[in-house]
Amino acid sequence: MFDFDNPWFRPLWRRILVTVVALGWGVFEIFAGDPLFAILFLALGGYAAYRLFVTFNPRENP
Template sequence: MKKFLDTDHPWFRPLWMRILFTAIPAGWGVLEFATGSPFWGTIFLGLAAYAAYGFFFDFNPDRAKQPPPDEPPQP
């Protein structure tokens, strides 16, 4: 079964990428609250909290999957 947010993907190894994918939904949630949409604000802030937990508390860079080695094309 696939996870909702695959924190083991090698794309998320750089710290700046994890910060970006946490800050975007957090900012959008704040924007939704500021414009008077508390339902969507709660959804996006919940997503940001889920991402923050997965990327900063449960993240292990050694566990991240390594990309497969380049293989020559098969004839």
């Protein structure tokens, strides 16, 4: 799906930003009244959090 092991994600602030934006957009969609996109973005944010913080292993040379 996405290459979360890309060296672009090495800085911690980028990993946090991607995760917070996805989860934040999901929360926004809840309050906007659109449950489909809320579920979509919350799932994407959860997957990003798992891949960027739990199983993150950047390649040394891409």
